[in-house]
Amino acid sequence: MLFLSFILALFSAASPVHRIGPNRRYNPAEYGLPENSMIINDISMGFLPQFETGQTIEQLNNALPYPMSIVGDYISISAEDMSLPQYQQQQANLLALYPRPVYMATIMPVDGLYAFDSSQADAVSYAMNDLNNQGFTVWIRFAYEMNGCPAWNAWGCDPAGFKQAWEIMTTSLRANAPGCYMMWSPNIDAASNSTYPGNYAQYYPGDAQVDLTGLSLYWFGYQQHENTLPTTDFFINSVTPFYDQNKPFIVAETGAAYHYELDTDTPAPGGATEYDIKTQWFDQLFGTYTKTQFPLYVGAVWFNYDKDENRNGTMQTIDYRALLGNPDVQTAAYHLDAPY
Template sequence: MSLFLVLVAFALSVFSLPVLDDSVDSITMQKRWEQGISDNAMIINWIGLGFLPDFDVSSVSEINQALPLPMAVVGDYIPISSDDTSLGGFWYHYNDIVGQAVKPVYMATIELSDGLWDFDSDQADVISQAMADLNNAGVPVWVRFAYEMNGCPAWNAWGCDPNGFFQAWNIMANSLHYWAPNSKMLWSPNIDTDNNNWGNYDQYYPGDDTVDLVGLSFYSFGIDQQENTVPNSGFLIQTAGPFYDTYSAAKGKPFVLSETSAAYHYYTGTQVAAAGGSNELQIKTAWMNEVLGWNTHYNFPNMVAAVWFNYQKNERDQTIDYRAILGNPSVQSMVYALKNW
């Protein structure tokens, strides 16, 4: 049997699961439709699969060519400050995005280069008017503003400052709802496992009136975030459950894994795998099952999408391959086979 058929059979064994209750499916379908996700995109167990491409080395078109169906969401990092309102690479990606036959949701991940207190309505209006251009071209938009703001000590210029975050968030929300009323505000903290996974989210929640979707950054990093180990079954549901229950289920908000991946670790600058013993296909297949499996849809019926961080980076004194597409061919074949769930 060829390697491809083996991978297909393996994926089918993981993702072919019992049919869900119709009421759970209808909840997801309605919320997915309301958030702009196309039924013709990559939908696995009712959850849309999207990507955060490394636009320095790949494009939306190149990733879509490696998929059986178009990506449901494309994420992009957009820096902005009072000194620079060019929106980074946004306009370079624009034609590629609007040119897709099946339009992905555009998830604009806004990075405040000079911090929360530098952000003002002029910057917000630049973002909003660009998002309105996308809407007018038929592209749905989620603005993932000042993401992972709850990380403390802060690992970005806009983190660990609730008051500053609320001020900046409200400026952005007011502008977006005025200039681009068809776009949506995505509140997206980082997973926080303190206090039995209840985390520090509440002090950063801006309020039901301005939040359209809720999301999390949540990765599988392996033991000590350094080793190649497979995530435990149920890890996602158990860890993200309190967040989902509080901010999605209780409030009726759609839920997104707005940044996720499974790390495969190499010793820096080499192709020598770090300790742990699991191979890349095992790790990424297990995490795809955590993210897109039947059990996740059943427990998180408001979950409409997961967006995969498709980068290779040098960080944490290692080279880490986060890619599902355009990296390891075996992993890419596994992802391709997901359409057969």
């Protein structure tokens, strides 16, 4: 197991333990990942906070022995509003952070792909360049999960439109924000209408326009609405067809769902505990064997949400949180960076 007893998991004020394997082929500093942060087996740990419910970066960092390596956010942009409101709301909180985490900006072109133009792209680039000048590296996760079909986003299920909008964003970013990287980030769970795993190949913009590859990959349990344990090697089997031997890879959005009957505290069927589901997913995300299989695996960003959601036709309340939810799960997350 990845987790230690409380006695063995004591921390000092020194830098965290970083296990650098013989197969490491990337420089974390090149991609903005701070050394003095949550890094497990050379895999950086980040979070997508549920800002809209009052979660803060500070709260999450206070629940960890070291600050998160990556802070994610969802940022909408349209012709009517190019102010990047979600980013503006978090700007002061970001500037208070040290060490500087990577800022993973999930840019959502809410008017659709063909309405996205250079003025919107420039608004993103100028704002993120200002953040670069404050010491942040930014990963632009543009039009994420674009391969979801039928389209679950305004920018989904249109390979030609996606590539057109991607090129506009990439051109602007490389001209105006040299401290930013373009992350191509489809969803693994979008293959219902395709024989190709994940249905993502047709959306790839090409090596010259992609700096990082990302993937949305969750454990949802049996039928996506029952509390069952992650199957052995689910992570490795899911990532292997996607993994690029030449591009740094990030699990850009992840979590392990714990299902409740809608708006209750009654667990859904399945029988597995929240602790076991989430700690076993931690093992697959951050284990030494996983890193050995994917030397360019850079980091994982945990979706720290608690929300009502329709999974496979069943409305439920789903707790994805690693922090600020179940205290035993939070303790396990805290101790991920301990020597073992």
